[in-house]
Amino acid sequence: MLFKLISLLIVLPNILLAQHTISGMFSPPKDYKVALLYKVTPTVSEYIANAEVQKDGSFQFQLDSAVTSGMYRIVYAVPQEDYNFDVIYNGKEDIMLSFNTETGVEFKSSSENKLLKSYTKSMSAVTQSISNYFRENKKDTMALNAIFKTQREAQSNFEKLAEKTIALQFIKANRPYIPKKYEDVKTYVSNLKKHYFDYVDFNNKTLQSSSFLEERMNNYVFGMSSEGVDETTNYKNNIDVFCNAMKDAPVAIKRILLVSLWQQMVDLDYEAVANYISKKQLIEIAKSLKDNELVDALTLYKNLSIGSKAPDFSFEIIKDDKKLTKKLSELGNAEKYIIVFWSSGCSHCLDEIPKLQKFLKSYKKEKIKVIAVGLEDDNKVWKEKIKSYPEFIHVLGLGKWDNKIGNKYGVTATPTYFVLDKDKHIIGKPDDIEALKALLIR
Incomplete structure (x- = not known):
């Protein structure tokens, strides 16, 4: 024993x-x-x-x-x-x-994973058949009704097969809009959009714990289009539909999904759409969660978007042997302003700044003014370097990457350029000297 x-x-x-x-x-x-x-x-x-x-x-x-x-x-x-x-x-x-x-x-x-993969493959094949029918302008209504019947039966059969499995929750949430009788393409697409989120439960913890909700969001926002509507407006309309569909979701889930969507719009340079997401929902969500870091990021991005007034800052200039404190907003007479963040220890800057100087010699002095903000740990090398660029307004940004002016402009690399109009609105954020030239020449 x-x-x-x-x-x-x-x-x-x-x-x-x-x-x-x-x-x-x-x-x-x-x-x-x-x-x-x-x-x-x-x-x-x-x-x-x-x-x-x-x-x-x-x-x-x-x-x-x-x-x-x-x-x-x-x-x-x-x-x-x-x-x-x-x-x-x-x-x-x-x-x-x-x-x-x-x-x-x-x-x-793995029975569950194979079942879900089989479901996805089967439903994709039926969806492709529907697309082919409409694309080829077929007139056989019975043929389309047969495809809809196949789709309906496939959905039902997979739901039965998936009973008591985790996979069932994905299969049910993915249930598509299926007409009971023939619909022309315009009616079908309209109903497809209208019922896209009918079976998606944004409170379902299994769906929340997967990429499903994000994929569903992306497919709708980026995949659904409306005739006669420009891209930006179309995205905004789709975002409204999506936000309404998930209105009862937990705030934390809304934050995760909308941050992802906001970041995608930022990466794609859709500033107006990114700021729309922020203004419409995300900044209030961030405030309700006391997520100050997100609030700051959304605010900074909006403040630096094309069309926004450039963040103001103070600097010192020498006039008649006297030190005067000036603000960006107080500068006048120029048609355009270039703010360039650079560093005396940045080899890339030391290559581009002379090119900027040479390029601007073809412009009248009063047309374009350069404000060169040197992000530095100290002023020793900087003081010598700026002597080569007497036509620039030079601003010393001590603290380098932890400098107030640089932080206001979200600077994470040098050189970084901002182009402003005469009223100090941001009109461009070129990536390098060549992009800057192209912006000024056009």
């Missing part, structure tokens, strides 16, 4: 520790070094494990009994938010998969 008890005590830890595995193959193998596994909850991701990717591309995560069922995310590169994919783990089975950046993830074993 004692021997059996001792044997059980030896075996039990192994039973508790070795439950299931998530394993797979990355290809091409040379592109991958390590994989990270996170359990995803609605607002945070909990680190679970990491696995080295072998020379043949294989990897494996060992999951113990502490790893519960739910949504998991495998990260394979940085930045992590861009290079990852979701996996359903039901706590009952091993998962085997393969992944390629071009073709995505394919599940070799």
Whole structure:
């Protein structure tokens, strides 16, 4: 009896520790070094494990009994938010998969993940059939009704197959608008847009713990278009529909989704749309969560958008051997102003600033004025360098990357340019000297 008890005590830890595995193959193998596994909850991701990717591309995560069922995310590169994919783990089975950046993830074993992948593939095929029908201007109404019937049956069958699984929540949330009878393309597209979020429950924790809600948002905002409406207006209209659809969602979830959408618009240089998201919802959400960092980021971006009045700042000038304090807003007479943030220790700046000086010699002195803000740790080298540019207004920005003026303008690299009109409104933010020239010449 004692021997059996001792044997059980030896075996039990192994039973508790070795439950299931998530394993797979990355290809091409040379592109991958390590994989990270996170359990995803609605607002945070909990680190679970990491696995080295072998020379043949294989990897494996060992999951113990502490790893519960739910949504998991495998990260394979940085930045992590861009290079990852979701996996359903039901706590009952091993998962085997393969992944390629071009073709995505394919599940070799795992009933739930394979079922969801099969559903997505089947519904995409039906959607393609509908698109082909309308694109080819077919007139056979019975043929279209047959496609709708196939779509309806496929949705129903997959929902039955997925009963009592995590996958069911995604399948139900993805249920498309399916007409009961023939509709022409205009009516169908209108109804598709109208009912796009009908089955999406923004309070569902499983959906919140995956990329589903973000993908749904992106597909609607970037994928739905309206005839006769310009791109900016179309995006704003789509954002209104999306925000209305998720009006009852938790504030934290709204923040996550809208920050993602705002950042995408920023990256795509849709300033008007990014500021619309901020003004419409996001800045109030940030304030309600006391997220001062986000409030500051949204405010800074708006203040530096094209058309905004340039943030004002003070500086000293020498006139008649006297030091005078001036403000940017007080400068007059020039048609345009160039604010350039540079540094005497920046080799790229020392290459571009002389080019800027040479280029501006072709302009009348009163047409363009340059305010050169030197972001410096001290003034020793800076004092010598500025002697070569007597026509510029020079401003010493001590503290370098922690300088008040630089912070007002969100400067994270040198040189950074801002072009202002005579009233000090921002009219351009060229990336380099060549872009600056192009902006001034046109």
